[in-house]
Amino acid sequence: MSNFNKGMMALLGVAMGVNGIVMLYDPQFWYYAVPTVPATGPFNQHFIRDIGIIYVMIGAGYVTGIFFPAQRIWLWAAATAWLSLHGFFHLWEIGVGICGADTILKNGHAVYLPAIIGFLGIVIDVLGRRSVIRS
Template identity: 85%
Template sequence: MALLGIAMFVNGIIMLYDPEFWYYAVPTVPATGPFNQHFLRDIGLIYVMIGAGYVTGIFFPAQRIWLWAAATAWLGLHGFFHLWEIGAGICGADTILKNGHAVYLPAVVGLVGIAIDVRERRAMKTA
């Protein structure tokens, strides 16, 4: 979860610091519409918050489930939005493979981290 949090945080910092670089560095992004610095920085702030939530949850176990659930919910909804774009014909189905590591995998990792945390909490209660 630390790696996921750091990756999300760094992605957000790049989006904030140099949104044009980020826009052109991600091959599937230009196909979704013209460069919009304001929009990319807005999303960059979200990624910074998501990363901070994952990392903060590591150090504050009592709040972990809520921090990780909120971050994972956004990542999951983001993934569903990308699937909707494919269904609506905005993007081709090939974007699933192209975006998988950056769009779908983080949500899956978040879900797995939450599941492990819940399992460990239950095990501690029964021990």
């Protein structure tokens, strides 16, 4: 695996894991620290911690995949699938009028970009494996 891909996926994994830890440790801080979250409904400590567990697992999947090449694609695909579905859910909310289209720009770095980075990491890894096999 290239150092670029390793670094990109490590950064993604750490970011997702830290986000989850903050959600678990101080859900009220997280709720008010993310500007678009209060507009989605009232504070719910249990729900935020549930999602925090998911983010910790996603972060662990990305980081673990760096060290276990045989399981990498499955680990990264599972994490990226959740992030992608989360992004599509946000787009659905815009489509049905729950949120305005301006939330795409407000949420882009936190909702859509992680899924895109996860997908790119998978593609880079798969293409790298193919080039090694052809050599």
